[in-house]
Amino acid sequence: MEVRRTTVRDMRRSNRSVILTGIYREGPLSRQELTVRTSLSAASVSNLVAELIAEGVVEEAGSVESEGGRPRVLLRVAPTFRYVVGAEVGETRVRVELFDLAMNVLARADHPIATPTPEEVVKHVLEGLSTVVAASGIQSEQVLGLGVAVAGVVEDNAIVDAQTLGWEAVPLAELLAEGTDIPVHVDNGANMLGQAEMWFGAGRGATDAVVALVGSGVGSALVAGGSSYRGARSSAGEWGHMTIVYGGRQCRCGALGCLEAYVGAEGVLDRYRLAGGTVDGDEETAFVELLEATTEPATTIVNDTIGYLAAGFANLVNLVNPERIVLGGWAGLLLGEKHLDELRTEVGKHALRRPYAQVSIVLCELGRDAVALGAATLPVVRLLRDGGVVR
Amino acid sequence: MEVRRTTVRDMRRSNRSVILTGIYREGPLSRQELTVRTSLSAASVSNLVAELIAEGVVEEAGSVESEGGRPRVLLRVAPTFRYVVGAEVGETRVRVELFDLAMNVLARADHPIATPTPEEVVKHVLEGLSTVVAASGIQSEQVLGLGVAVAGVVEDNAIVDAQTLGWEAVPLAELLAEGTDIPVHVDNGANMLGQAEMWFGAGRGATDAVVALVGSGVGSALVAGGSSYRGARSSAGEWGHMTIVYGGRQCRCGALGCLEAYVGAEGVLDRYRLAGGTVDGDEETAFVELLEATTEPATTIVNDTIGYLAAGFANLVNLVNPERIVLGGWAGLLLGEKHLDELRTEVGKHALRRPYAQVSIVLCELGRDAVALGAATLPVVRLLRDGGVVR
DNA sequence: GTCCCTTCTTCCAACTCGTGAACTAAGCCG
DNA sequence: CGGCTTAGTTCACGAGTTGGAAGAAGGGAC
Numbered sequence: 020m021e022v023r024r025t026t027v028r029d030m031r032r033s034n035r036s037v038i039l040t041g042i043y044r045e046g047p048l049s050r051q052e053l054t055v056r057t058s059l060s061a062a063s064v065s066n067l068v069a070e071l072i073a074e075g076v077v078e079e080a081g082s083v084e085s086e087g088g089r090p091r092v093l094l095r096v097a098p099t100f101r102y103v104v105g106a107e108v109g110e111t112r113v114r115v116e117l118f119d120l121a122m123n124v125l126a127r128a129d130h131p132i133a134t135p136t137p138e139e140v141v142k143h144v145l146e147g148l149s150t151v152v153a154a155s156g157i158q159s160e161q162v163l164g165l166g167v168a169v170a171g172v173v174e175d176n177a178i179v180d181a182q183t184l185g186w187e188a189v190p191l192a193e194l195l196a197e198g199t200d201i202p203v204h205v206d207n208g209a210n211m212l213g214q215a216e217m218w219f220g221a222g223r224g225a226t227d228a229v230v231a232l233v234g235s236g237v238g239s240a241l242v243a244g245g246s247s248y249r250g251a252r253s254s255a256g257e258w259g260h261m262t263i264v265y266g267g268r269q270c271r272c273g274a275l276g277c278l279e280a281y282v283g284a285e286g287v288l289d290r291y292r293l294a295g296g297t298v299d300g301d302e303e304t305a306f307v308e309l310l311e312a313t314t315e316p317a318t319t320i321v322n323d324t325i326g327y328l329a330a331g332f333a334n335l336v337n338l339v340n341p342e343r344i345v346l347g348g349w350a351g352l353l354l355g356e357k358h359l360d361e362l363r364t365e366v367g368k369h370a371l372r373r374p375y376a377q378v379s380i381v382l383c384e385l386g387r388d389a390v391a392l393g394a395a396t397l398p399v400v401r402l403l404r405d406g407g408v409v410r
Numbered sequence: 411m412e413v414r415r416t417t418v419r420d421m422r423r424s425n426r427s428v429i430l431t432g433i434y435r436e437g438p439l440s441r442q443e444l445t446v447r448t449s450l451s452a453a454s455v456s457n458l459v460a461e462l463i464a465e466g467v468v469e470e471a472g473s474v475e476s477e478g479g480r481p482r483v484l485l486r487v488a489p490t491f492r493y494v495v496g497a498e499v500g501e502t503r504v505r506v507e508l509f510d511l512a513m514n515v516l517a518r519a520d521h522p523i524a525t526p527t528p529e530e531v532v533k534h535v536l537e538g539l540s541t542v543v544a545a546s547g548i549q550s551e552q553v554l555g556l557g558v559a560v561a562g563v564v565e566d567n568a569i570v571d572a573q574t575l576g577w578e579a580v581p582l583a584e585l586l587a588e589g590t591d592i593p594v595h596v597d598n599g600a601n602m603l604g605q606a607e608m609w610f611g612a613g614r615g616a617t618d619a620v621v622a623l624v625g626s627g628v629g630s631a632l633v634a635g636g637s638s639y640r641g642a643r644s645s646a647g648e649w650g651h652m653t654i655v656y657g658g659r660q661c662r663c664g665a666l667g668c669l670e671a672y673v674g675a676e677g678v679l680d681r682y683r684l685a686g687g688t689v690d691g692d693e694e695t696a697f698v699e700l701l702e703a704t705t706e707p708a709t710t711i712v713n714d715t716i717g718y719l720a721a722g723f724a725n726l727v728n729l730v731n732p733e734r735i736v737l738g739g740w741a742g743l744l745l746g747e748k749h750l751d752e753l754r755t756e757v758g759k760h761a762l763r764r765p766y767a768q769v770s771i772v773l774c775e776l777g778r779d780a781v782a783l784g785a786a787t788l789p790v791v792r793l794l795r796d797g798g799v800v801r
Numbered sequence: 802g803t804c805c806c807t808t809c810t811t812c813c814a815a816c817t818c819g820t821g822a823a824c825t826a827a828g829c830c831g
Numbered sequence: 832c833g834g835c836t837t838a839g840t841t842c843a844c845g846a847g848t849t850g851g852a853a854g855a856a857g858g859g860a861c
Contacts, residue, residue, distance in 0.1 A: 025416075025424040027817045027848060033416040034819085051838060059415040060820050065840055088837020089827040172764060180764060227642035241729075243641075248634060250731025251618035252768045257728040262721040262760050265655040265672075274724075274760050281656075330653040333665075337648040338632075338729065340641025369653050369665050373563060373571055377643045417819060418846050425848090442809060451849050456810055480808040480856045 031067075034059060035406025038067050039076065042094050043120075043403055047080050049091030068094060075100050076407050096120050101163035101408070104151060104201070105395025106144050107208065107388075108169045110135055110183055115147030116391040117155050117162075120399065122219065126151035135184045137194060145198040163408070164202040164398025167191065168211035168390045174253040176205045204397035209256065210247055211393030212347065212385075213240025218396060220384040221345045228343040229335050230383070231258060233328070233351030235302060237279040241339065259283065263330055281327040284350040291320045306350055310357060325358050329365030336370040336378050347383030355382045422458075425450060426797025429458050430467065433485050434511075434794055438471050440482030459485060466491050467798050487511050492554035492799070495542060495592070496786025497535050498599065498779075499560045501526055501574055506538030507782040508546050508553075511790065513610065517542035526575045528585060536589040554799070555593040555789025558582065559602040559781045565644040567596045595788035600647065601638055602784030603738065603776075604631025609787060611775035612736045619734040620726050621774070622649065624719070624742030626693060628670040632730065650674065654721055672718040675741040682711045697741055701748060716749050720756030727761040727769050738774030746773045 037057050042048055045056075050068055054061045071077040078097040082090040098121035106115045117126040128147040132139050144167060152159050169191065171181025176192035192203045213230035216222045222230060226245040232238045237259030241248040249255050259279035260272050267276030268286065280286040284306050288298050291309055294316035298305045309317050332344055346355045346362075355362065363380050370378075385392070402408065428448050433439055436447075441459055445452045462468040469488040489512035497506045508517040519541040521534040535558060543550055560582065562572025567583035583594045604621035607613040613621060617636040623629045628650030632639040640646050650670035651663050658667030659677065671677040675697050679689050682700055685707035689696045700708050723735055737746045737753075746753065754771050761769075776783070793799065 025421045025428075025848095027418075027421065030416045030418065030421050030847090031818065037415055049838080057415050061839070062821075062841080063415075063819050065838095066819085069840090087829050087835070089839075091838065243634060243639060250634075250765070251733035252731060252765070254762075254765045254768075255729065255731035257731070257762055257765065260728050260762055261725045262654060263656055265658070265718060265721055267656070272762060276721075327656060330656055330667075334652045334725070335729075337651050338646065338726075340643060340646035340648070342642035371645075371648055371651055371663060374641070374643070374645045374648065377645075415819090418817095418848095419819095421818090422847065440809080452810075453812080453850075454848055456812095457848085460811090480810085480858090482809065 032406050035067055039406050040403045043096045047093035047095045049093055051091050102157055102161055103163050103395045103398045104165045105391035106167045107390040108140055113143040114391055115151055117151035118395050126154040137189045141194045162201050166394035166397035167205045168208040168394040170208040172254045173205050173207045208390055209238040210240045212390050214396055215385055215389035215393035216345050216383055221381045225343040227341045229341045230345045232348035234348040235284045237283045278331040282324055287324050325362050326365055329362055330369045332366045333369030336374045340374045344380045345383055423797050426458055430797050431794045434487045438484035438486045440484055442482050493548055493552055494554050494786045494789045495556045496782035497558045498781040499531055504534040505782055506542055508542035509786050517545040528580045532585045553592050557785035557788035558596045559599040559785040561599040563645045564596055564598045599781055600629040601631045603781050605787055606776055606780035606784035607736050607774055612772045616734040618732045620732045621736045623739035625739040626675045628674045669722045673715055678715050716753050717756055720753055721760045723757045724760030727765045731765045735771045736774055
C-alpha cells in the first residue's frame with residue numbers, strides 16, 4: 020500500500036513545513052500574512068512560529084509600518100541557523116562551495132583531479148568540505164548537509180551510471196559518509212542546475228517546466244507539479260537522445276538521428292566541418308566563431324541548428340505541456356543570446372498551437388557555477404520538507 | 411502559497427481515504443491486514459472501519475480460516491453502495507454505461523448522433539443517463555457521479571478544444587449539470603482509456619507508465635508517480651505530434667514529420683498508397699489487409715511503421731523513463747498482436763540502454779469500450795480520495 | 802462438553818493538535 | 832490621555848490517534 024497513514028505528529032510536521040517553506044520561499048512574512056496564506060488559524064501560526072523561533076530556524080527581522088495598528092513583525096529563516104555545502108564533480112575538477120541558508124557563498128574550494136576515480140573524488144570532496152568549513156570559521160555541526168552533483172544517473176544517493184567519469188554502481192553517498200558526519204545527498208548534475216534555475220533563476224514561480232541544457236552534449240531537467248520528475252528509475256529527462264531525424268546522423272550513443280547529434284556543440288561543429296567549414300581551436304571558441312560568421316556554410320548550419328533545436332523543444336512542448344522552457348548550457352546560451360526570437364518562431368512551426376501558446380521560452384539566468392548552488396539546495400529542500408531539523 | 415495546512419479533520423479524512431483505498435484496490439482485506447499495511451493502530455483501523463461500515467461504504471464479506479485462532483473478517487467496498495456512470499462521447503455516437511462499485515456493467519445505452527453539437531451531445535448523454543438508471547432499477551440518488559470522456563483538451567471539467575467535434579470552449583460539465591443533480595466529471599478520452607488500463611488492464615501495479623494509443627490518429631496518456639500527468643494546462647501527452655522525421659511528411663496538424671503522419675493508420679495507408687499499394691474498403695479493413703499482405707510494398711511499409719513507432723516509443727523511454735508502456739488503439743493492437751517482439755527489439759536500437767532495460771512494452775488488455783469504464787472511475791477516484799461520501 | 806489457546810476486535814485513558822474567542826500589545830490620531 | 836485599529840497570544844474545548852487492557856470468537860485437546 021503506497022499511501023501512508025497520517026497521525027497527529029504528521030499534521031504538526033506538515034504544518035511546520037508549510038510555514039517554514041512559506042517564510043523561506045516568499046521572503047520575510049509576518050505572522051498575519053502567514054495566517055492568510057496558509058489558512059491556518061492565527062493561534063496555530065503563533066504557536067508554530069514560536070516553536071520555530073525557539074529552535075532558531077526562524078528569526079524576527081524588523082517590523083513593517085502599519086496603517087494605524089500594531090506593526091507586523093517580519094519573520095525570516097535565520098540565514099546563519101545552519102550552513103549548506105554544494106559540490107560539483109566534473110571530469111577534471113571538484114568544486115565545493117559553502118552557503119548560508121540565504122544561499123550566499125561564504126567559501127569556495129576548487130580541486131583539479133587527474134583521474135576521476137571514485138577514491139580520488141571522495142578524497143577531494145571531503146578535503147574541499149573541510150577547507151570551506153575551516154575557511155568560513157563554522158563548526159561542522161552547523162553544516163546541515165552536503166549536496167553532491169554528478170553527471171550521470173543517480174538513484175537513492177548512489178551513482179548508477181556516470182559515463183563521462185566511467186563509473187558504474189558507485190555508492191558515492193555511502194563512501195562520503197565514511198569520511199564525515201554531515202548528511203550527504205547525491206544527485207544528477209543537470210537536475211541540480213535545473214533546481215538552481217527553478218529556485219533562483221529563470222524558472223522562479225513555474226511549477227511545470229523543463230530546463231534544457233545544450234553543451235557539448237544535450238540533456239534536460241524535468242519539473243512537474245513543482246518538483247523534479249525523475250521517472251520510474253531516476254533517468255527521466257534524457258532529452259538529448261530523442262530521435263528527431265529518423266535514420267539520420269549517427270550519435271555517440273549508437274543510435275541514429277538523436278537530437279544531440281544535431282544540436283550538441285560537437286554535432287554542430289561536425290556538421291559544419293562536413294559542410295566545408297573550418298573548425299579551429301577548442302570547441303567553445305570554434306562554436307563562437309561559427310555563430311559570428313556571416314558567410315556560407317556557417318549561416319546555414321546555424322539556421323539548421325535552430326530548426327532542429329526548435330523541433331526538440333516542440334516535442335517537449337507537445338508531450339510535457341510545460342509553462343516554461345529554460346534554455347541553458349554553454350552552447351545553448353550562446354545560441355539563445357543571438358537567436359532566441361527565431362528559435363521561438365521555429366518552435367511554433369513544430370508544436371501544436373495551444374500548448375505552444377502556453378509556454379514561454381527563456382534563457383538561463385545563472386552561470387555554469389550554479390551546479391554547486393543547486394546541489395546545496397538538497398539539504399535545504401529537506402529542511403523545508405521536514406519543517407525544521409528533525410531531532 | 412501552494413502547500414495547504416493540515417487539520418485534525420484532514421487527518422481523519424486522509425486516514426479514511428487510506429483505508430478505503432486499500433480495501434478497494436487490494437481486494438478484500440481484514441482489519442488485521444489493514445493495520446499492517448497502513449501502519450495505523452488496530453484501534454484506529456477498527457474505529458474507522460466501523461464508521462465506514464455504518465455509512466454503508468464498506469461491508470463484511472465472509473471470513474478467512476485462521477491457524478487456530480479467531481478467523482479474520484474480510485472487508486470489501488460494498489459493490490451496491492453507490493453506482494457510477496461513464497459516458498464516451500464520439501463523433502458519431504454517445505455511449506453511456508452504468509456500473510456498480512465493483513465496476514460490473516449493469517446497463518448500457520448507445521445513441522447515434524448526427525451532428526455532434528454541444529446541445530445534441532448534452533441531450534444524448536442526459537438521455538443515456540436516465541435510460542441506464544431506469545434500466546438498472548436504481549434511485550438516481552444512488553448514483554455517485556457521471557464521468558464523461560471526450561476526445562480533446564479538457565481543463566477543469568470544461569472542454570477547451572475538441573478538434574474532432576469542432577468544439578472550442580464548451581463548459582460541458584456545467585451544461586450537463588443543468589440537467590441532472592448527479593455530480594459530473596469531464597475528462598479527456600485518451601486519459602480515460604489509460605486510466606481504465608492502469609486500474610483494470612495491462613497497467614495494473616505500475617506507477618510510472620505511458621499508455622500509447624495508435625488509431626487513425628496517435629495520442630497517449632502519461633502516468634507519473636501513480637496518477638495521471640496533465641502538464642501545466644492539461645494538454646500533456648500529445649505524443650502523436652512529436653517530430654520524428656525532421657522535415658518529413660506533412661501531418662494534418664500542419665507540421666512536418668510528426669509521428670502520427672508515419673504510424674497513425676491514416677498515415678500508414680497513405681504511405682502504402684504512395685508506395686504503389688492498393689487501399690480498399692474502410693480504414694480498418696485496409697489496415698488489416700496491409701498487415702496480412704506478404705508482398706512488397708506492404709512488408710516494407712509495415713516494417714517501416716514498426717521502426718517509426720519504435721523511435722516514438724524510444725523517445726518516451728528516454729524522456730519519461732516509464733516502467734511500462736502499454737500499446738493500444740485499434741491500429742496499435744493490430745500491429746502489436748503480430749509484431750510486438752520486433753517492436754521491442756527496434757525500440758532497443760533507438761533508446762538508451764538503461765531506461766530501455768527498465769521498461770516493459772505490453773499490449774492493452776481492455777477493448778475500445780474501456781473508455782466509458784475509465785470515465786466511470788472518475789467518481790470512484792473521488793470517493794477514494796475523500797475516504798467516502800462527503801456529507 | 803469443557804477448558805485453554807490463539808487470533809482478532811473493541812474499549813479506555815492519555816496525549817497531541819488546531820480552533821475560536823477573549824485578551825493583551827503596540828502604534829496612531831486628536 | 833483616551834479611543835481606535837491592527838497584530839499577536841492565551842486558554843478551554845473538541846477531534847483524533849495510540850498503546851494497552853479487556854472482550855469476543857473460533858479451534859483443538861482431553
